Amino acid sequence: MDLRDWQIKLKDKVLNSLKRGFLVALNSPTGSGKTLFSLVVGTELKGKVAYIVRTHNEYYPVYRESKRLEKSFSFLVSKALACPFSTADVNPEDIKCSSCDVFSSIPIKVDDYPFSFLSKLKKEGEEEGFCPYYSLLDSLSNSDVIVLTYPYFFIPRLREALGLDFSQYVVVVDEAHNLDRLNELEERKLNITIIDRAISQISNTTVIEMLRRLKEEVKKKALSEEKYILVQDYPKLTDDELEIIKEEYETLREKMIKEKRIKQIYLNNIIKFYETEGKVFSYKGSLVKKPITPEKYISILNDPSLSVILMSGTLQSKEFLRNVLGMTRQIEYIDTEKEMKKKLSGTIDCILALDVTSAYSLRTKEMWKKYASYILKIFYQAKGYVLAVFPSYSLMNEVMKLVNLPKLVEDEKTSLEDVYKLKEKSIIAAVARGKLSEGIELTKDGKSLISDVVLVGIPYPAVDDYLKLQAEEISKITGQDVKDLLINTTALIAVKQAIGRAIRSVNDRANVWLLDKRYDSIMWKTKINCLNPKKIKL
Secondary structure, eight states: OOOOHHHHHHHHHHHHHHHTTEEEEOOOOOOOOOHHHHHHHHHTTTTTEEEEEEGGGGGGHHHHHHTTTTEEEEEEEOOOHHHHTBBBSOOOGGSOOOOOTTOOOOOOOSSSSSSHHHHHHHHHHHHHTHHHHHHHHHHGOOSEEEEEEEEHHHHHHHHHHHHGGGGGSEEEEEGGEEEEEEEGGGOEEEEEHHHHHHHOOOOOHHHHHHHHHHHHHHHHHHOOOOOOOOOOOOOOOOOOHHHHHHHHHHHHHHHHHHHHHOOOHHHHHHHHHHHHOOOEEEEEEEEEEESSSHHHHGGGGGTOOEEEEEEEEOOOHHHHHHHOOOOOHHHEEEEEHHHHHHSOOEEEEEEEEEEEEEGGGOOOOOHHHHHHHHHHHHHHHHSEEEEEEEEEEHHHHHHHTTOSSSSEOOTOOHHHHHHHHOOSOEEEEEETSSSHHHHHOOOTTTEEEEEEEESSSOOOOOHHHHHHHHHHHHHHHSOOOHHHHHHHHHHHHHHHHHHHOOOOOOOEEEEEEEEEEGGOOOOHHHHHHOSSOOOOOO
């Protein structure tokens, strides 16, 4: 196996750190070969690797590199994706496996790309009478390399249900800059749409009346603002009411599995909202319930019996890992470009606009017009797709309604597939730290098709009730004042992730448009490697 120079130089350092019980934090740019490197290290140290990813899109490169190393591979998806009788949007709890005719598993060997294999497995499972989900689950213990999404590793009850001893693996956490958002794994929403859909699925008049009353109360508390507002006296259900809803839910589960037509049961969304621990906030027309910090999910990484590699192209600092995320183990922090004293990624050309800003006090219609003018100008000179990243949906919508060009404007229903369907040069308008600004990869023959990244303002998180409570909770745990660290690091990671969408290999080159005069500071120019940007005004 031919390794790159940084992989050869740093392999022993990483191996030795893992042997000494250190948690390894590996910061290395996109396209530098992190996936292969971690598999080589992991299989050499323990023979087995558990690769933990944020989305299913990241399964393919792990499968590809496992095959190159001639290692056996398996993966797991949710019951919703694996069940031959369900739609992909169901909650796993909606599927009552114990009442299913095809509850048994069979021995399998993954010998094709994960989702091609899954498609065939589901078809065979339905025809031959076995369960694809439990067959995949049973295959994990017999494979050298396994891939799981974040929930299966970080949510304690799901991790324990796997029946795996993770101390026998090197655990690789990919896209580890997302660890600060692990508490969102069990975020629950309650809104008018969910309640209306729940009502449409049931005929029990008692439950219908109960939900209609709940709907009216939710209307009063769920505000439209795009910021988290703490709700102390949110609508409640009594224990008896919740029990009646659960009974109706069980009736629907039983009916759907017998009919072998399983779709999302919206009563479960309501049940989970009330059974989940956390604070309740109003956010964009929904009541949102979630834990304040990711502490309970991250704690597994502090287990000294586990060999762990955290990886990202935009990993937070060691200070952030300790003071915000609460990492108590010794950390070996490795920045591959600093270690090698050279760039391992592509090239960016920075242009900084001095006459615009997204600062709250200066958000006006005139400012939106200026931003729209910049986007028009950038689009006409761009050689490829233009990715414009905004701090919020509201700001994005104000600006993009003034832009009459081929465009895809992200909303809550937008998927990566929508981007891949684009046939002509377009503006892809995305929200910082959203699906598109951190998920899209538009390439052809290994070269990025995004020629320009436009940072419309600085994506500082809103200093709302959620952020304030999070900073308070973390400060109680660590004894450190982390509010500024939370705000600045969140914005920096969002900016770096956006730039990374255009730099997918060492040969890529892109224009980065910094459309906010506040980028003209030593901190920002140093952190994003734009030390001598071209400065412009309209």
